[in-house]
Amino acid sequence: MALAYDARRATRDIDAVFQPHGVVLDEARAVADELGLPHWWLNEQASAYVAPGGDLAAPRVFDHPGLRVAAASPEHLLAMKVLAARRRDADDIRFLVKHLGLTTTTQVLNLCAEVFPEEEVPGRARLVLDDVFDSG
Incomplete structure (x- = not known):
């Protein structure tokens, strides 16, 4: 990054x-x-x-x-970090969301589905995203 x-x-x-x-x-x-x-x-x-x-x-x-x-594309990086759902990545997720102009959890989840169509987004990822958008 x-x-x-x-x-x-x-x-x-x-x-x-x-x-x-x-x-x-x-x-x-x-x-x-x-x-x-x-x-x-x-x-x-x-x-x-x-x-x-x-x-x-x-x-x-x-x-x-x-x-x-x-370098990994910002879309790929964001999807990887969201799927990993580590709290320590929240600042990176926040940065990438802003860089990509995304404004909702739904947009981020849709992007994850595009990049990793076979992967299920873990429930804890939604908690990280809620934190990102609530504090962003």
Whole structure:
């Protein structure tokens, strides 16, 4: 979010989906050693939460021979965070809702259904969204 959407927040790691797997992990470890970062600074656990068809609207934020970096689209990020329904993501959800111009829980839930048609939105997600829209 900080990279593509200028969201001002701290993060302990960078969530990523990457190929080729081994080469990128080796290079990430080398970067960690050089910069004094923990070896887990590049976190691929988010790959389990990418929509089945991928994120076709993902904006490219860096393009260089041998390395292309795309950020998740705001729609995809919002849907992932809503489905995770973690209170700690409320500020990110609030930021993305505003960024996308959404004004109701129904709009957000419809977006989640578009991005992840096979996923059921957990009840706790509605509580997080109620908090976002009540305090927003």
